[in-house]
Amino acid sequence: xxxxxxxxxxxxxxxxxxxxxxSRTSGYKPAIGIGFQVISVSGRIxxxxxxxxxAILFTTVLAGSAIAQTPTPTPVATPAISTVRSGAQTLQDLxxxxxxxxxxxxxxxxxxxxxxxxxxxxxxxxxxxxxxxFMPASNMKNFTxxxxxxxxxxxxxxxxxxxxxxxxxxxxTVKGSVRxxxxxxxxxxxxxxxxxxYKGLDDLADKIVAAGVKRIEGDLIADETFFSGNPIPxxxxxxxxxxxxxxxxxxxxxxxxxxxxxxxxxxxxxSCVVKMTPFNPVIRIMNQCVTSGAGTxxxxxxxxxxxxxxxxxxGSLPSGNAGFTGSVTVSRPADxxxxxxxxxxxxxxxxxxxxxxxxxxxxxxxxxxSVEIAKLESPPLSLVxxxxxxxxxxxxxxxxxxxxxxxxxxxxxxxxxxxVTSTATSAxxxxxxxxxxxxxxxxxxxxxxxxxxxxxxxxxxxxxxAVVQLYTYMGKQSRFSQAWRESLTxxxxxxxxxxxxxxxxxxxxxxGKTGTIEQxxxxxxxxxxxxxxxxxxxxxxxxxxxxxxxxxxxxxxxVSLANFDGKVD
Numbered sequence: 403x404x405x406x407x408x409x410x411x412x413x414x415x416x417x418x419x420x421x422x423x424x425s426r427t428s429g430y431k432p433a434i435g436i437g438f439q440v441i442s443v444s445g446r447i448x449x450x451x452x453x454x455x456x457a458i459l460f461t462t463v464l465a466g467s468a469i470a471q472t473p474t475p476t477p478v479a480t481p482a483i484s485t486v487r488s489g490a491q492t493l494q495d496l497x498x499x500x501x502x503x504x505x506x507x508x509x510x511x512x513x514x515x516x517x518x519x520x521x522x523x524x525x526x527x528x529x530x531x532x533x534x535x536f537m538p539a540s541n542m543k544n545f546t547x548x549x550x551x552x553x554x555x556x557x558x559x560x561x562x563x564x565x566x567x568x569x570x571x572x573x574x575t576v577k578g579s580v581r582x583x584x585x586x587x588x589x590x591x592x593x594x595x596x597x598x599x600y601k602g603l604d605d606l607a608d609k610i611v612a613a614g615v616k617r618i619e620g621d622l623i624a625d626e627t628f629f630s631g632n633p634i635p636x637x638x639x640x641x642x643x644x645x646x647x648x649x650x651x652x653x654x655x656x657x658x659x660x661x662x663x664x665x666x667x668x669x670x671x672x673s674c675v676v677k678m679t680p681f682n683p684v685i686r687i688m689n690q691c692v693t694s695g696a697g698t699x700x701x702x703x704x705x706x707x708x709x710x711x712x713x714x715x716x717g718s719l720p721s722g723n724a725g726f727t728g729s730v731t732v733s734r735p736a737d738x739x740x741x742x743x744x745x746x747x748x749x750x751x752x753x754x755x756x757x758x759x760x761x762x763x764x765x766x767x768x769x770x771x772s773v774e775i776a777k778l779e780s781p782p783l784s785l786v787x788x789x790x791x792x793x794x795x796x797x798x799x800x801x802x803x804x805x806x807x808x809x810x811x812x813x814x815x816x817x818x819x820x821x822v823t824s825t826a827t828s829a830x831x832x833x834x835x836x837x838x839x840x841x842x843x844x845x846x847x848x849x850x851x852x853x854x855x856x857x858x859x860x861x862x863x864x865x866x867x868a869v870v871q872l873y874t875y876m877g878k879q880s881r882f883s884q885a886w887r888e889s890l891t892x893x894x895x896x897x898x899x900x901x902x903x904x905x906x907x908x909x910x911x912x913x914g915k916t917g918t919i920e921q922x923x924x925x926x927x928x929x930x931x932x933x934x935x936x937x938x939x940x941x942x943x944x945x946x947x948x949x950x951x952x953x954x955x956x957x958x959x960x961v962s963l964a965n966f967d968g969k970v971d
Contacts, residue, residue, distance in 0.1 A: 491968040493527070499962050500528050503955055512921075512946035514955075517866040518939040518963065520970050521877055521928065527937060527963075527970060532870075535851070535863040536942040539917030540794045541924035542857030544869060545850060546832075547787050548876050548886060549839045550802040554809060556784035556885035560587035562654070564610055564776040565625075566618075574616030579756060581772065582606075582740060583625040584654030585808075586801045589780040590739075591657050593789050599657060599680040600746060602778075603739075607746040609776040621756035622744050624736035626653040627764045629804050631827030637859040644706070646729040648858065649797045651804060652736050654760075659735040659797055661685055665702060665715055666725040667693040674702075674719050682745075684738045685711045694718040702726060709733050736760040787889035791915060792897030796856035800829075803855030807831030829854075840868070843875040857917055869926045869940035877928060877938065890914055890927060893960070902957055907932060907964035914939075921945055923952035929960055932967035939963065 504514050517532035519525060550558075562585065567578035590602030633650035634643060642648040646660035662679045674691035691702060701717035704726070711733050719725055732738050740758040747754060780786065790798040807828040814821060833852055841847055849868030853859040876886040891897030894909030898916040903909040914927015926940035941959060943952040 491966055493968055493970060496962060496966050496968065497528050500959050501530075503958050503962075504530060506955065508948070508951040509943065509946055509955055512952075513944045515866040515942045516940070516959070517870045518937055519870055519874065521874060521936040521938050523971055524874070525971060529866070532867040532940075533865050535865060536924070536944050537860055537919070537922045538857055538862055538864040538869075538924050538942060539919040539922045540796075540857040541864065541869060541915055541917035541926055541940075541942065542850075542852065542855070542862050543791060543794065543799050543917075544872055544915050544926060545836055545840065545852065545864075546799050546803050546806075546855040547791055547889060548872055549836045550783065550806055551787055551876075551882050551885050551889070552839060552880060553806060553835060554783055554802075556782055556787070556882050558783040560585050560589065560780040560786075560805075562587050562590075562606060562778045563774050564606075564613070565772040566615075566775045567770065567772055569773060569775055570614045570616070574614050576615055576618045576620070576775075579620035579623050580610075580615075580618050580754075580775075581623045581625045582654065582743065583628065584652070584736070584739075585628045586651075586653050586655065586805050587778070587780045588655050588658075588789075588795075588798045588801050589786060590655065593658065593793075593795075594781065594785075600742070603656070603743050603746045606776075606778045607743060607750055607752070609778050610747065611750050611752060613776045615752055615775065618752065618754045618756070620754075622740050622747075622754050622758045624654050624740035624758070624760035626736050626760060626762040628653040628808060629828045631804070631829050635800065635829065635854040635859060637853050637861050639858075639860065642858060643731065646731060647796050649731045650733070650735065651797060651800045652734075652739075654736040654739040655797065655801065656732075656735050656739040656742065658729075658795070659732050660729045661732055661738075662727075662729050663687075663704075663713065664725065664727040665691060665704070665719065667719040667721050667723050669693060670695055670721050674715070674725070676715055680742065682738060682742055684741050685713065685732065688712065688714045690714070690716045692718045694720050696721040704730075706730060711737075734760060736762070784885040784888065787885065791889040792891045794856075794898050794916065796858055799856040800854065803832035803836070804828035805832070806835040807833075810835045840872070843871065843879075845871045858919070860919065864942070866926075866940040866942055870938050873926060873928065873938045873940070877936075887913060887928070891916065902953070903961065906961045908957075908960050911964055912960055917942075918949060918953075921947055923949060923956065925953075925956045925960070929963050931963060931970070932965055933969065935966075935970045937963055937970075 504516065513531065513536065515531040515534055515536045517529045518527040520527065563583040565581040565583055566576045570576050592599055595601035629651065633652060638648060646658055649659035652659060664677045666675045668675045670693050672693055673689055674693055676687055676689045678685060678687055698718070698720045700720055700723055702719055703717045705714040706712070713730065737760050740760060744754050744758050786798065789795065790802065807830065810831045832855065836852060840849065845868045849865050851863040853861040877883055880886060890913040891899040892910060893899045893903035893912035899912070903912060908929060912927055912929045914925060917924035922944050924942040928936055928938055930936050941956045943956065946952050
């Protein structure tokens with residue numbers, strides 16, 4: 403599976419290369435349509451609030467001769483930044499330089515919020531609208547992931563359990579269905595296995611084989627009941643749900659809850675060549691795409707049925723056309739998880755006589771007795787945090803939020819732990835856990851308004867002051883400061899900053915978190931000045947249409963901080 407970048411920036415500005423006549427702006431939408439239903443066939447509510455959907459299919463024509471998703475999306479490189487250091491600098495010089503850059507013409511119609519402080523002394527170096535609200539985009543991940551590191555600890559591991567009515571008998575037979583009880587292990591993914599689609603599942607299958615299982619006389623059940631709530635946050639925008647960065651949350655995630663699809667032209671007059679990876683029995687591909695002559699009009703269309711794992715591919719691709727390569731979300735990913743697991747078990751000689759199915763509601767009454775016959779543990783949260791923050795992975799962040807919620811539910815269920823309403827969802831409890839942590843570290847109770855974990859919702863609001871307070875605590879006071887810092891993307895080196903700051907003093911120096919959705923960019927983090935002073939900063943720009951205008955202004959400020967060789971105090 404391709405390595406994915408999940409800020410909307412990478413969808414609108416990097417994933418596609420528009421052909422003639424197509425504008426490459428932040429308003430450009432990738433051309434793929436996926437239908438979305440208010441209530442799924444299983445009864446799960448998956449619609450967003452405030453949307454009235456009048457059609458059961460959302461279809462977009464993939465037109466033009468050169469629209470193609472790159473196999474490995476790359477963040478946009480920042481326009482060249484001067485690396486020349488000025489002469490003697492005073493703090494006033496630095497402040498004037500920053501103020502002048504933020505007052506530039508390209509930002510004048512937008513809103514800019516900034517706060518920069520010394521990590522050592524707390525002295526404010528510069529601030530502008532630092533207590534005002536801004537849409538943060540993926541800078542919201544800072545709050546969710548920091549809370550997870552602090553409250554779950556960097557050594558926390560997700561556990562996937564395998565339950566059976568009883569241990570296998572001497573012949574290796576389990577009489578009855580085997581239940582795979584998930585707790586949100588996002589590491590069963592190509593992102594953790596160097597692109598291997600099956601390694602995580604093979605590891606789980608090996609655990610089952612090691613338990614002595616050779617035959618299961620019953621079904622293989624995917625149990626998603628650890629989490630509760632809508633699998634898609636209610637305030638995500640409809641067009642975001644088509645892509646892997648809008649993947650739904652599941653207690654049994656598999657390969658980021660998405661599949662890879664490529665559509666290429668075949669011989670002229672014949673069907674297009676379609677490849678789905680990993681190949682599986684859950685997703686159905688209906689290929690009616692035809693290869694047309696070179697130079698003819700491209701009319702490729704891709705449709706995903708409403709809340710169904712059926713993808714229809716129609717239209718035509720001219721010979722020699724680049725075709726389409728992309729990642730599409732999976733509805734009910736637990737179905738895919740257990741279907742692929744059954745195949746991997748069969749490859750290891752384990753026979754499953756029954757079917758595969760998923761359950762997402764706890765049974766009424768007393769559950770049937772069962773024993774844990776095997777379990778798989780994830781890598782530590784410290785690594786999961788890196789795989790979440792550096793590429794800005796939305797589904798991972800939401801899973802961490804839900805895990806915080808269930809951790810809080812368990813704590814409240816313990817003697818003397820308090821009370822929790824039975825209707826509280828995993829997300830509800832997770833949002834409360836984040837808010838409690840922020841109050842503990844001195845963030846104003848109204849410093850952020852949080853609606854999801856990842857920042858994909860445009861209803862989220864933060865203040866630069868709240869971000870700086872979080873970074874100050876995590877960088878200076880938290881006992882898990884190292885795990886936090888290691889989760890951040892490094893300027894000019896990795897993640898969403900790997901193509902920014904190259905050739906400047908900020909490269910390899912700045913550590914932080916980006917955020918990008920339409921008309922919104924954010925950058926927060928740490929940077930060390932030329933004089934050796936470590937600074938904490940948060941910058942957010944709203945209401946400026948061109949992404950490059952937003953990011954270049956922020957990057958120039960960070961480079962100015964890195965170049966500063968004067969005294970802060």
